[in-house]
Amino acid sequence: MKPELLRNVAVFVEVAKARSFTKAATALDLPKSTVSRRIRELERDVGLRLLKRSTRIVQLTEEGMNYFASCRALLEGLEATHDELLSARHRVQGHLRVAIPTSFALRLIDNLPAFAAKHPELHMDFDFTMRPVDPISENCDIAICFGEPADSGLTARKLADIPMYVYASPAYLAAHGEPAAPADLSAHTCVLGTRIDHVGNQGVWRLRSGRRRAEVVVGGTMSFNSVGIIRHVVQAGGGLAILPEELCRQDVREGRLVRVLDDWSAPPVSAYALTATRLMPAKTRAFLDFVSANL
Structure with missing residues (x-):
């Protein structure tokens, strides 16, 4: 559709409603001559006379009445859609689809019901x-x-x-001893994540302590793509693993896990939220603010 067609249709609808070029020009804040010119352009495009003009009144032709009914409905629908989008920009509502790793979702789950209660018009679908x-x-x-x-x-x-950081269960450490230095990890069973650089059942763990760096080849018989599952396997005595501090904090307090090599850590993992555009509706902005506030 040519932009000028929609513009001319809007002028025609206003003239048809007002039955006056002068009143339509005032409502549209346009010169009367511009209103007249746009009506002529529209009639030329459709090849039909839409309005009967006289010095005192403007009337619709039969074709003009049919065209007016269709165009008015079109513009009202367009305006309603525009208003709906403006509402979505400022109102938290609708259907929000979120793809999220399970281990990351566990950091949010306790506060998610309160967020849902705050926004009752929002339905969240998690993958x-x-x-x-x-x-x-x-x-x-x-x-x-x-x-x-x-x-x-x-x-x-x-x-x-x-x-x-590196964690293990008390039972595993009681049975196999606690590593005193990064090099000792190569003698232990390690539970690997599939995102760690590894080949077969061996992985390379890169650790650091201040300016010191260590790169250790570790081995294990199990690899998982879920940090939550790795945590459960480590709790069950399956070996040592690199895990997020936040995920293991309560386990350490309650004695289910022990942080080993206290002075050493693995490189932090950055978490990102990806969206199709920076122009986000209120529902997306609200959820991202909720995530940031609960990390």
């Missing part, structure tokens, strides 16, 4: 996944991922840098 999700091709409002996102044209908002 728990570790795989990369493209918000555009997969019809997703927000995709939360770990690690630096690829340069894909998406909008990336950094949410947090998550501290990572």
